[in-house]
Amino acid sequence: xxxxxxxxxxxxxxxxxxxxxxxxxxxxxxxxxxxxxxxxxxxxxxxxxxxxxxxxxxxxxxxxxxxxxxxxxxxxxxxxxxxxxxxxxxxxxxxxxxxxxxxxxxxxxxxxxxxxxxxxxxxxxxxxxxxxxxxxxxxxxxxxxxxxx
Amino acid sequence: xxxxxxxxxxxxxxxxxxxxxxxxxxxxxxxxxxxxxxxxxxxxxxxxxxxxxxxxxxxxxxxxxxxxxxxxxxxxxxxxxxxxxxxxxxxxxxxxxxxxxxxxxxxxxxxxxxxxxxxxxxxxxxxxxxxxxxxxxxxxxxxxxxxxxxxxxxxxxxxxxxxxxxxxxxxxxxxxxxxxxxxxxxxxxxxxxxxxxxxxxxxxxxxxxxxxxxxxxxxxxxxxxxxxxxxxxxxxxxxxxxxxxxxxxxxxxxxxxxxxxxxxxxxxxxxxxxxxxxxxxxxxxxxxxxxxxxxxxxxxxxxxxxxxxxxxxxxxxxxxxxxxxxxxxxxxxxxxxxxxxxxxxxx
Amino acid sequence: xxxxxxxxxxxxxxxxxxxxxxxxxxxxxxxxxxxxxxxxxxxxxxxxxxxxxxxxxxxxxxxxxxxxxxxxxxxxxxxxxxxxxxxxxxxxxxxxxxxxxxxxxxxxxxxxxxxxxxxxxxxxxxxxxxxxxxxxxxxxxxxxxxxxxxxxxxxxxxxxxxxxxxxxxxxxxxxxxxxxxxxxxxxxxxxxxxxxxxxxxxxxxxxxxxxxxxxxxxxxxxxxxxxxxxxxxxxxxxxxxxxxxxxxxxxxxxxxxxxxxxxxxxxxxxxxxxxxxxxxxxxxxxxxxxxxxxxxxxxxxxxxxxxxxxxxxxxxxxxxxxxxxxxxxxxxxxxxxxxxxxxxxxxxxxxxxxxxxxxxxxxxxxxxxxxxxxxxxxxxxxxxxxxxxxxxxxxxxxxxxxxxxxxxxxxxxxxxxxxxxxxxxxxxxxxxxxxxxxxxxxxxxxxxxxxxxxxxxxxxxxxxxxxxxxxxxxxxxxxxxxxxxxxxxxxxxx
Numbered sequence: 001x002x003x004x005x006x007x008x009x010x011x012x013x014x015x016x017x018x019x020x021x022x023x024x025x026x027x028x029x030x031x032x033x034x035x036x037x038x039x040x041x042x043x044x045x046x047x048x049x050x051x052x053x054x055x056x057x058x059x060x061x062x063x064x065x066x067x068x069x070x071x072x073x074x075x076x077x078x079x080x081x082x083x084x085x086x087x088x089x090x091x092x093x094x095x096x097x098x099x100x101x102x103x104x105x106x107x108x109x110x111x112x113x114x115x116x117x118x119x120x121x122x123x124x125x126x127x128x129x130x131x132x133x134x135x136x137x138x139x140x141x142x143x144x145x146x147x148x149x
Numbered sequence: 150x151x152x153x154x155x156x157x158x159x160x161x162x163x164x165x166x167x168x169x170x171x172x173x174x175x176x177x178x179x180x181x182x183x184x185x186x187x188x189x190x191x192x193x194x195x196x197x198x199x200x201x202x203x204x205x206x207x208x209x210x211x212x213x214x215x216x217x218x219x220x221x222x223x224x225x226x227x228x229x230x231x232x233x234x235x236x237x238x239x240x241x242x243x244x245x246x247x248x249x250x251x252x253x254x255x256x257x258x259x260x261x262x263x264x265x266x267x268x269x270x271x272x273x274x275x276x277x278x279x280x281x282x283x284x285x286x287x288x289x290x291x292x293x294x295x296x297x298x299x300x301x302x303x304x305x306x307x308x309x310x311x312x313x314x315x316x317x318x319x320x321x322x323x324x325x326x327x328x329x330x331x332x333x334x335x336x337x338x339x340x341x342x343x344x345x346x347x348x349x350x351x352x353x354x355x356x357x358x359x360x361x362x363x364x365x366x367x368x369x370x371x372x373x374x375x376x377x378x379x380x381x382x383x384x385x386x387x388x389x390x391x392x393x394x395x396x397x398x399x400x401x402x403x404x405x406x407x408x409x410x411x412x413x414x415x416x417x418x419x420x421x422x423x424x425x426x427x428x429x430x431x432x433x434x435x436x437x438x439x440x441x442x443x444x445x446x447x448x449x450x451x452x453x454x455x456x457x458x459x460x461x462x463x464x465x466x467x468x469x470x471x472x473x474x475x476x477x478x479x480x481x482x483x484x485x486x487x488x489x490x491x492x493x494x495x496x
Numbered sequence: 497x498x499x500x501x502x503x504x505x506x507x508x509x510x511x512x513x514x515x516x517x518x519x520x521x522x523x524x525x526x527x528x529x530x531x532x533x534x535x536x537x538x539x540x541x542x543x544x545x546x547x548x549x550x551x552x553x554x555x556x557x558x559x560x561x562x563x564x565x566x567x568x569x570x571x572x573x574x575x576x577x578x579x580x581x582x583x584x585x586x587x588x589x590x591x592x593x594x595x596x597x598x599x600x601x602x603x604x605x606x607x608x609x610x611x612x613x614x615x616x617x618x619x620x621x622x623x624x625x626x627x628x629x630x631x632x633x634x635x636x637x638x639x640x641x642x643x644x645x646x647x648x649x650x651x652x653x654x655x656x657x658x659x660x661x662x663x664x665x666x667x668x669x670x671x672x673x674x675x676x677x678x679x680x681x682x683x684x685x686x687x688x689x690x691x692x693x694x695x696x697x698x699x700x701x702x703x704x705x706x707x708x709x710x711x712x713x714x715x716x717x718x719x720x721x722x723x724x725x726x727x728x729x730x731x732x733x734x735x736x737x738x739x740x741x742x743x744x745x746x747x748x749x750x751x752x753x754x755x756x757x758x759x760x761x762x763x764x765x766x767x768x769x770x771x772x773x774x775x776x777x778x779x780x781x782x783x784x785x786x787x788x789x790x791x792x793x794x795x796x797x798x799x800x801x802x803x804x805x806x807x808x809x810x811x812x813x814x815x816x817x818x819x820x821x822x823x824x825x826x827x828x829x830x831x832x833x834x835x836x837x838x839x840x841x842x843x844x845x846x847x848x849x850x851x852x853x854x855x856x857x858x859x860x861x862x863x864x865x866x867x868x869x870x871x872x873x874x875x876x877x878x879x880x881x882x883x884x885x886x887x888x889x890x891x892x893x894x895x896x897x898x899x900x901x902x903x904x905x906x907x908x909x910x911x912x913x914x915x916x917x918x919x920x921x922x923x924x925x926x927x928x929x930x931x932x933x934x935x936x937x938x939x940x941x942x943x944x945x946x947x948x949x950x951x952x953x954x955x956x957x958x959x960x961x962x963x964x965x966x967x968x969x970x971x972x973x974x975x976x977x978x979x980x981x982x983x984x985x986x987x988x989x990x
Contacts, residue, residue: 005662005927012669019672019687033684036945037675044668051661072926075718080922083710083717083894087915090898091908099895110720110887120888124895136541138903139224199825200540201832209544226906227540231678231685231695238692267685268695310954315683338953340681340946342766343828345821349765352819353634355954368820372843457835 001071006052013048016041082106094147095140100125183435186247187219194225194422195240195251197233203458204233207282207420208252210453211443218439232318233257234268241271245427247436252282255418259472260317263479264492273472275426277433280440281463284419286382287323287412288366288389290375294354300378300399303333303358310356311337311495312347319416320347322491323360323381326412327395330405335495351375362419363388364459382413407478411487414475421468437465501623504854507552508862513855516549516557521863524561525870528568529878531709531893532900534581534701535565539829541903543836551837552852556859558833559809562826563615563860564867566805570607571871574798575600575882577712578893582704582935583805586773589932590790590797592712597793600882604875605740606795607802608868610751613744614803615864617755618762618810622857626850629818630843636764639959642947643968644764648771648940650972651778652933659928666930670937673698680946693909698917700770702910704935705897706917711925713897714918717890722883737875744799750780751803758804762811762823767943769824772808773801774936782978809860817841817853 020041023029090098100121107117132138194212196205208225216223228236233254240251258276261269297303309328313321321337328335338356341347344365351359352374360381361369367388370377379395380386395401395409422440424433443449444462453460463471479487507513520542527538539562546554569580574591587607594603625632652667676687677697688694744751754776761772780800781790790797812823820841822828834841839849846853871878881889901914924931951959959965974981 001927004923008923008927008929009665012665016669016672023687027687029684029686033679033682033686036941037672037686040668040671040675040941044665044672047661047665047668051665054661073715073718075720076714076922076926079714079717079890080919083713083890084915084919086891086894086898087912090911095899095902099898103891103895106891107887112887116888120892124892128895128899132899132903136903137224137544138541138899139226139906140899140902141908199536199829200543201829201836206832206835209547228907229905231692234695235692266683268688268692270692315678315680317683336953338950339683340950342680342946343822345819346765349633349815349819349821350638350950350954353637355637355950368840368842368844374819374843455838457838457840 002055004072006055009048009052009055013045013052016045092144092146094142094144096125096128096142098144099128183429183431184220186432187221187435189221190248191222191224192216192219193249194223195236195249196225196227197229197231197236197251197253198227199229200227204252204254204420206456206458207453207460210449210456210458211252211282211422211440214443214446214449215439218442219436231268234261234266238268238270240423240425241276243425245425247424247428247432250279250422250424250436253421253423254319255281255421255423255468255472256319256416257317259415259418259475260319260322260491263476263484264317264322264488266317272426274476276472277424277426277428277465278418278468278472279422279424279433279436279465280444281418281468282420282422282444282460283458284417284461284463285362285364285388285459286380286384286386287319287360287416288363288370288386288392289327289358289360289378289381289395290351290366290370291358291378292351292354292356293374293376295357297357298376303378304331304399306334308334308336309358311335311358311360312341312350312356313337313339313359314341314343314347315339316492316496319419320344320360321496323412324358325491325495326408327360327381328495329490330395330401330408331399337495339496348375364457381409383410411475411478414471414478417463417471417475418468422465433465440465500850500854503851504858507851507855508556508858513553513556516553517560517859517862518866520557520560521564521866522870524564524863525568525867527561528565528580528584529571530896530900531572531576531578531580532705532897533903534569534900535562535583536826536829537900537903538562538565539826539833543829543833546833546836549837551839552855554837555830555833555839555852555856558830559813559856560859560863562830563806563809563863566802567608567611567615567864567867567871570611570798570802571604571875571878574603574607575879576889576893578709578897579704582700582770583773583808584801585704585708585770585932585935586777586801586805587798588708589777590792590794593791593793594795594798595879595882599736599740599793600879601734601736601875602740602743603795603798604879605737605742605872606744606798607740608737608871608875609741609744610754610799610802611806612864612868613751614755614758615806615809616861617752617803618759618807619857619861619864620810621759621807622810622813622860623854625814626817626846626853626857629814629846632763633765633815633818633821635964637962638947638950638954639962639965640968641764641766642944642951642959643965643972644761644767645940645944645947647968647972647975648767648775648936649944650976651775652936652940662928663930663933666924667933667937670934671941673703673934674938674941675945680942681949693907698913698938699905699910700768700939701904702901702914703917703938704770705901706914706919707921707924707931707935709893709897710914710918711921713890713894714922716886716893718886720886722885734876737872740795741872743795747796747799750796750799754780754800754803755807758807759811761804762808763814765815765821765823766947768939769805769808769812769826770939771936772804774932776800776804779975782975787979806864810857813857813860817846817856818843820845 086102089102103124104117104121194208196208212223259273311324363386369375377392379398450460527533566583569584570587572578572580573584573588577588577592579585591603678685685695757776758772777800780796781787812827815821815823816827901911
């Protein structure tokens, strides 16, 4: 996990640094506006740098649990990608078809029977329409943005 | 809607002829067109704050009645963010078909534009004003715990502290105007959360002074929590008939009186219905008429009153003129001075 | 006063009122249980429905629904590791590990008991304070608020158990993220990149759900298995639930202290309700002899936040009823409800309608109790959700999250940010970063900045010497040093 830890620390440091620089040199924030972010941001960057050095200086941990030094759990990336696919589906297909289709595809391609998948998808669409759109009056965009009025 | 244009000869001529005829008949047909356009459609009233607030309340009172007049579905959509800025941006950058309205803080919109607020994408002159729902005068009050006991004390004081929520929030700018006009040694402390948070600070005695709309201020003054000093206006307010205007309470220097008038004019657009710039004129007229009928309907006024909301209607066209006037009042150097006073001087 | 209490009781006892109470409680619980739908969303959606209701009934309806959202939310937090509402995030830190160990029922029982008792304690305080509501609110000014925020920030250190440096970095990053958007004091939007959405900075619900809910769903989806790990007893027996319940009831001082924290933080308008469960959690951890077990399934880590997030309701009603000043954004919505039915909280209200005020307080208490009873009854069945296959559960919950997040501000952008934070959350979790610290830093840092500015401008640095401020700072110092003090005391004794 060292790679991930170091990577995240670096990301945090760079993220803050970039925005601090933007604040100072591009947006030209006055001191009262920028003072807290600068203080906290610099402190965090300093700590992050320190943590990176310390992590890299240590030998890679293989001791305590032997082979079970914390590693990226299997299947996480795949699961993340799968779940992330819901977003474009919702954006491009609307909040009715999008989630339903997402459920249908997900369930089917993860080994569930057609019947289960279809029932879930249909149930989802019904729940969204009746529960959210009608009952709670949350006007989720039922149609995608490119749908002609 | 997609249209295809054909430019082949005869069709073009016939088309042009028909178009000319249609244009000639247009004025009479427009009112019909607008009504037909709205029939069965969904009209959205945007509100730039979460449900339950003042702007939301008025919008929800209006919605069902407007729906009847327009023969359309009217829903209220809350889009909180940026103190209403987000919603107004959405409105002005959206489709100019007249299906999206907003119950906006006209005052806030004008002030944001005047002070060049970051993120404001509108020009209030181009905004289509449909009608004012409500407007209240601003009340100047002191804390009962302050060392300052009267207006004269304030004039002599070495420093008078005000509470406000932020720059151009319709509180701090009024405070700045009053301070400048009367030559007070003011310090405006911004950062309080909401008008109520700011009022609480004054009640606690954290600061000496503040500004609120008359209905909110009246409640607190009548219960003795705050001490009313003056109405920042030429006329008194029905909420507190015994409270003198600033002109009655003290001598306002003649060359500075315009500041009060100017700020009051901006305040006239306090709560208003607007729609996107560029909406066809017939629809605008149709909307203005419908909204006017709703806001002057005694049943609606009574319903609002039951919910503690007073309606003070002003037709859209007149409101647009008020806004135009207010902005014309300050150009060039004067504008710079206004910005300096309202944003920098006392903060 | 006594008359008003009796009148209030009579109001609540009215059959129609009771019916509304029951319905509202059930709705609130459902909202709480469904991840993505927070108490705020519930109020926003229910508000238009109370048009035309009799004033007391309408308000009671709203309050009852809102008061129990966090009770329902504890169910999802414990069984699924997904906060039903941001205020339940603290519960899942220990509650979810308990569920994974097969002790979900016990955790549920404890959470429910804590919620119920906490809610009632909050109401008791409210009723006691009703006659002196206004002076109480007036005691807490901006300096006191600042000190409380500082206390909250120092407790962040007490949240992580491993690496202090990583914890501080997490908090620092969270704070930095909190600075995006409008600076309250100057109105200048920081780092908004000309992108309208960012004018208000990052939003809390997408952040909270993305950081905490999405990683759990990813784990569920990745393993495909059930939440309750194989080998752990997956059945939830009634006995378990009652065991947890009794444990919570027996931890009297913990519950009382946590409830107090909730009430006090609730009274101060300006500090979000999300803070109190964490402060209670951190305080419980500091003072518990088994502090290291926190984060791995300590039942105290469930009891403390759950007491606080229900008791804060009673506290938040204090400034709301006393001055019409909302103690939280939910209270702001409730205020809207007041206006809707033609009432105006404030000094006049308390004089004229003390009976309504009392009935509202009692409504909160009753709703809390009812919610606990209902949930206890179905706890066993709810816990069965930990036996549902991950492949079914994960995508379904994700859809709920998407809808819930959208409902907050009618914004697809919120949904997009939730996914973005979700990715970040997965990475942070795997690398062992302190996500609670990030969240708290995000919430508290802008508050600290604002209140420091106000305090300095109003009083200069002497604001630190105000009695209550000093008291709060003193308590903070004491809490920080307590583990050390306790160790020294032990050494002295032995």
